[in-house]
Amino acid sequence: MSDPGEAEGKEVCVVDDDLSVLKSMAYLLASEGFKVRTFSKAEDFLAHASTHHVPVVVTDIWMDHVTGLELLARLCAISPHTKVIVITAREDLAARATAMAIGPVAFFMKPFDDEKFIAAVRDALAEH
Amino acid sequence: MNNPTAREQDHNRSEEQLDLLQTITMEVAAAGDLPSALEVVLREVCVKTGWVLGHAWVPNPDAGVLDLVAAWYCGDGELKPFRAVSDASQFKPAVGLPGRVWESKQPAWVEDVTNDPNFPRSAAARTAGLKTGVGIPILSRGKVIAVLEFFMRESRIQNEQLVKVIAAVAAQLGLVMERKRAAEELARTNEILQSILSNMGDAVIVADKGGNFLVFNPAAERMFGKGAMQMPSTEWSHRYGLYLPDKVTPFPHDQLPMTRSIRGEEVDNVEMFVRHEKAPHGLWTEITGRPLRSASGDVLGGVIVCRDITQIKEEEFLRVGQSRVLEMIAADAPLVDVLTSLVLLMEGQAEGLRCSILLLNRDGKHVRHGAAPNLPEAYVKAVNGAAIGPRNGSCGTAMYTRRPVVVTDVMTDPLWTDYRGLAKICGLRACWSTPILAAQGDVLGSFAMYREENRGPQPEENRLTQIATHIAGIAIERQRQQEILREREARISLAAESADLAFWILYPEQNAAWMSEKGRLIYGFDSNLPLTCDLILSRVHPDERAAVKAAYDRACALSGTFESEHRLLLPYGKTRWVIMRGRCLKDEEGNLLETIGVTLDVSAQKQADLQLQHQREEMAHRNRVSLMGEMTASFAHELNQPLTAIANNASAARRFLEHGNIDPVLLQQLLQDMVADSQRAGEVIRGIRSLVRKEPSVHTLLDLNSVITDTVRLVSSDVLNRESVITTELDPQLPQVNAALVQIQQVLLNLIINALDAVEGLPPSERRIIISTRSDKGDVAEVCVRDFGTGLPKDRPDKIFDHFFSTKQKGMGMGLTIVRSIVEAHGGTIVAENAPDHGARIIVRLPAVRAQTQTTAVA
Numbered sequence: 001m002s003d004p005g006e007a008e009g010k011e012v013c014v015v016d017d018d019l020s021v022l023k024s025m026a027y028l029l030a031s032e033g034f035k036v037r038t039f040s041k042a043e044d045f046l047a048h049a050s051t052h053h054v055p056v057v058v059t060d061i062w063m064d065h066v067t068g069l070e071l072l073a074r075l076c077a078i079s080p081h082t083k084v085i086v087i088t089a090r091e092d093l094a095a096r097a098t099a100m101a102i103g104p105v106a107f108f109m110k111p112f113d114d115e116k117f118i119a120a121v122r123d124a125l126a127e128h
Numbered sequence: 129m130n131n132p133t134a135r136e137q138d139h140n141r142s143e144e145q146l147d148l149l150q151t152i153t154m155e156v157a158a159a160g161d162l163p164s165a166l167e168v169v170l171r172e173v174c175v176k177t178g179w180v181l182g183h184a185w186v187p188n189p190d191a192g193v194l195d196l197v198a199a200w201y202c203g204d205g206e207l208k209p210f211r212a213v214s215d216a217s218q219f220k221p222a223v224g225l226p227g228r229v230w231e232s233k234q235p236a237w238v239e240d241v242t243n244d245p246n247f248p249r250s251a252a253a254r255t256a257g258l259k260t261g262v263g264i265p266i267l268s269r270g271k272v273i274a275v276l277e278f279f280m281r282e283s284r285i286q287n288e289q290l291v292k293v294i295a296a297v298a299a300q301l302g303l304v305m306e307r308k309r310a311a312e313e314l315a316r317t318n319e320i321l322q323s324i325l326s327n328m329g330d331a332v333i334v335a336d337k338g339g340n341f342l343v344f345n346p347a348a349e350r351m352f353g354k355g356a357m358q359m360p361s362t363e364w365s366h367r368y369g370l371y372l373p374d375k376v377t378p379f380p381h382d383q384l385p386m387t388r389s390i391r392g393e394e395v396d397n398v399e400m401f402v403r404h405e406k407a408p409h410g411l412w413t414e415i416t417g418r419p420l421r422s423a424s425g426d427v428l429g430g431v432i433v434c435r436d437i438t439q440i441k442e443e444e445f446l447r448v449g450q451s452r453v454l455e456m457i458a459a460d461a462p463l464v465d466v467l468t469s470l471v472l473l474m475e476g477q478a479e480g481l482r483c484s485i486l487l488l489n490r491d492g493k494h495v496r497h498g499a500a501p502n503l504p505e506a507y508v509k510a511v512n513g514a515a516i517g518p519r520n521g522s523c524g525t526a527m528y529t530r531r532p533v534v535v536t537d538v539m540t541d542p543l544w545t546d547y548r549g550l551a552k553i554c555g556l557r558a559c560w561s562t563p564i565l566a567a568q569g570d571v572l573g574s575f576a577m578y579r580e581e582n583r584g585p586q587p588e589e590n591r592l593t594q595i596a597t598h599i600a601g602i603a604i605e606r607q608r609q610q611e612i613l614r615e616r617e618a619r620i621s622l623a624a625e626s627a628d629l630a631f632w633i634l635y636p637e638q639n640a641a642w643m644s645e646k647g648r649l650i651y652g653f654d655s656n657l658p659l660t661c662d663l664i665l666s667r668v669h670p671d672e673r674a675a676v677k678a679a680y681d682r683a684c685a686l687s688g689t690f691e692s693e694h695r696l697l698l699p700y701g702k703t704r705w706v707i708m709r710g711r712c713l714k715d716e717e718g719n720l721l722e723t724i725g726v727t728l729d730v731s732a733q734k735q736a737d738l739q740l741q742h743q744r745e746e747m748a749h750r751n752r753v754s755l756m757g758e759m760t761a762s763f764a765h766e767l768n769q770p771l772t773a774i775a776n777n778a779s780a781a782r783r784f785l786e787h788g789n790i791d792p793v794l795l796q797q798l799l800q801d802m803v804a805d806s807q808r809a810g811e812v813i814r815g816i817r818s819l820v821r822k823e824p825s826v827h828t829l830l831d832l833n834s835v836i837t838d839t840v841r842l843v844s845s846d847v848l849n850r851e852s853v854i855t856t857e858l859d860p861q862l863p864q865v866n867a868a869l870v871q872i873q874q875v876l877l878n879l880i881i882n883a884l885d886a887v888e889g890l891p892p893s894e895r896r897i898i899i900s901t902r903s904d905k906g907d908v909a910e911v912c913v914r915d916f917g918t919g920l921p922k923d924r925p926d927k928i929f930d931h932f933f934s935t936k937q938k939g940m941g942m943g944l945t946i947v948r949s950i951v952e953a954h955g956g957t958i959v960a961e962n963a964p965d966h967g968a969r970i971i972v973r974l975p976a977v978r979a980q981t982q983t984t985a986v987a
Contacts, residue, residue, distance in 0.1 A: 018769045020805050024776030027798060031783035089768035089845070110772040114779035 083124035229263035369403035389417035389430025467499035522561035825868030863976035886917030
């Protein structure tokens with residue numbers, strides 16, 4: 001599913017416990033030439049992030065076992081430079097406020113505008 | 129040569145002897161009894177014939193010996209010792225001189241008793257100087273009644289002449305004695321006869337051929353009246369009251385038992401009613417008569433024996449009377465008639481007796497007239513309706529105290545204060561009343577006896593009272609029971625007519641049937657249409673006819689009961705819901721006689737039931753719709769996931785195409801994923817729709833564990849939204865249940881939402897809900913939803929299932945009510961309780977479907 005595109009070899013990580021959503025996210029990013037690494041479990045991603053440089057992660061905020069908010073908090077400790085883009089399937093102002101306080105660069109409601117999402121990913125990578 | 133002296137002597141002796149005979153005959157005839165007669169004989173013989181000593185011996189029949197009963201001695205002191213010896217002697221037959229004569233019945237002459245070998249008194253005789261002895265028997269009817277013994281000092285050969293004279297004297301004595309004894313015997317027999325006749329209870333009357341009375345014993349006088357004896361029997365019937373058993377027709381003279389006996393007839397057991405001055409109430413007698421005949425067989429007269437059977441007759445009349453009253457009771461004669469007959473029967477048993485029966489009203493406080501045919505109407509009226517009490521006359525007091533009350537003088541007795549004036553006018557002086565009790569002891573009324581003289585009851589009257597109260601009790605109780613029965617029947621038929629109830633009887637053998645009017649209305653039959661079993665069955669709705677027939681046939685086969693709820697299809701297409709109940713009756717041989725039963729029209733009820741069910745479904749539906757509102761976040765999430773994937777994939781495909789580097793395989797993959805996600809979204813929509821849709825629920829085999837998992841997933845977004853946690857502890861051995869999926873989901877959703885509401889006020893870390901399952905012996909699948917909230921009302925945890933009960937601001941308070949109705953409709957139970965530490969626990973138990981046991985078909 002890798003597609004060498006415009007990206008400068010920089011990898012985008014995607015975390016979502018919904019496999020079909022995870023897969024579709026990977027296709028969408030790949031179609032714009034991003035290199036994508038997918039994780040269905042937050043723990044697996046955190047393990048990856050502790051050993052690899054992760055410039056950007058796209059994560060669902062509600063997942064089983066470890067919530068997206070928890071992931072954000074732990075990622076801050078492991079990899080403070082990683083840019084975080086949050087996607088969520090539901091409107092929840094409290095969750096959004098918490099997430100923003102921790103520091104994601106973008107926040108999207110599912111289903112989201114693909115153009116804005118791609119732009120957000122590009123911007124995040126560009127900041128590195 | 130003739131010796132003139134000797135001849136002269138002979139002549140003298142003969143004269144002496146004749147004189148002797150004459151004297152003895154006269155004296156003996158004058159003597160009162162045998163001993164005195166014997167004494168006369170001994171004296172005369174000794175004096176006139178020159179013997180010094182004479183003894184008389186009489187047989188003692190008990191000892192079988194002769195005893196000395198009389199003796200005569202010429203005044204010679206020397207003879208005294210011999211007399212003493214004789215006095216002390218007894219002779220057996222053939223012993224001594226007396227014994228010898230006794231046995232031989234012949235005279236005996238002993239020349240010298242001092243030398244006789246058979247003379248035990250020889251020594252005494254020697255001392256007394258006695259020589260010659262003679263013994264003579266006195267015979268009566270061939271029996272020796274006495275032995276005479278004479279002695280003299282000289283030894284003399286037997287003098288035949290002398291012996292003959294003495295024997296003649298003895299024979300004379302025997303005759304006299306015999307005659308005397310016969311006269312005595314006759315006198316004694318007469319005495320006995322008189323005594324018997326005087327003392328016997330039966331009347332004995334003897335009459336001669338002319339009808340003149342010869343014997344009329346005291347009992348006869350008592351029976352037929354004094355002076356009856358002086359009356360010629362021909363005038364008996366009309367001068368003295370002799371009647372046929374009808375008590376009014378005079379007994380015909382030519383049929384009188386005495387008349388018939390004199391005619392030579394034998395008369396047996398003729399009943400006669402007798403009434404005369406001394407027996408004004410009359411008496412009953414039973415007469416037996418026989419003719420009196422001479423030795424040659426000629427009729428000399430007649431004898432009759434009359435037995436007084438008055439008491440037996442009265443007993444019989446009383447018994448017959450009782451039977452008659454009891455028959456009236458059995459034939460359901462009106463109570464008034466029965467009681468009146470009873471009172472008249474009792475009054476007939478004693479002269480001057482008047483009786484009454486009062487009834488106690490069912491209020492137990494007032495009396496009612498029962499029967500008093502011979503009491504004045506004014507008195508009866510005054511008593512009717514009076515209250516009972518401790519001082520309310522004889523009857524009112526008897527009923528009140530439940531004991532007999534004897535008032536011997538109504539003029540002075542305090543119980544009669546209120547009725548005294550009336551009693552005086554009516555001539556009542558004594559009144560004894562006894563309560564009439566039912567078998568169970570309830571007072572039914574009272575039986576009273578009235579007299580016009582001041583006295584208490586006699587034993588016979590007490591006996592009558594006992595009989596009367598017993599019979600009256602039976603009559604009144606029976607009448608009461610019938611009243612109750614009639615009332616009950618009236619109530620039942622009223623109920624049957626007012627309820628939509630049909631009565632029917634089927635006679636399957638004849639294919640005939642009967643049905644009440646109401647039944648014909650329910651079944652739509654005309655009043656005059658002849659009914660058959662088939663016709664009735666034809667009214668059953670075609671869809672249910674076979675099942676109804678099968679249930680009926682089964683009941684007939686087992687001679688049991690059957691019950692069926694089904695529809696009737698009436699002409700013009702109208703339908704009715706009915707419940708039919710019947711019982712099959714068989715005869716002793718087990719043949720089906722008939723089926724009786726009822727049919728109840730339950731259409732209205734059925735309509736109400738359907739309406740109620742509809743309302744319940746409507747409520748359940750509204751509950752599900754409102755649940756949807758509670759779960760918007762979850763549904764949004766569930767839908768947004770596939771929609772996001774579809775949007776992403778579509779966008780990716782478009783981008784690949786724009787970049788011109790689309791791999792067909794990749795494109796196919798993207799399209800395939802989009803289809804899958806669309807379907808997934810469709811599933812979610814379908815799930816929502818099924819919860820909201822109004823459709824009859826279908827029961828299937830369900831695994832509650834997976835239903836719980838799916839449901840928890842369904843609400844997961846809302847649970848996360850509420851920062852709560854649901855954990856499940858599921859028993860892998862949980863048996864399946866037969867249930868409607870949507871309804872079970874509804875139950876779970878309600879319980880989960882409820883639990884979420886319960887933990888809402890707690891810090892997020894405490895917002896925990898545990899859903900657990902377990903199997904209870906494989907019979908029951910149990911689901912427990914436990915929260916750690918504030919718990920349930922302490923007084924009545926199950927109040928939460930009531931309508932409109934809510935502890936929450938939002939909501940209708942209907943959720944748990946619906947939950948309970950769903951669980952119960954599944955044959956399950958639901959319990960709400962407070963958990964031991966804190967929070968609440970709601971436990972649902974549903975009957976498990978047992979794993980199908982292996983059934984091996986046996987060939």
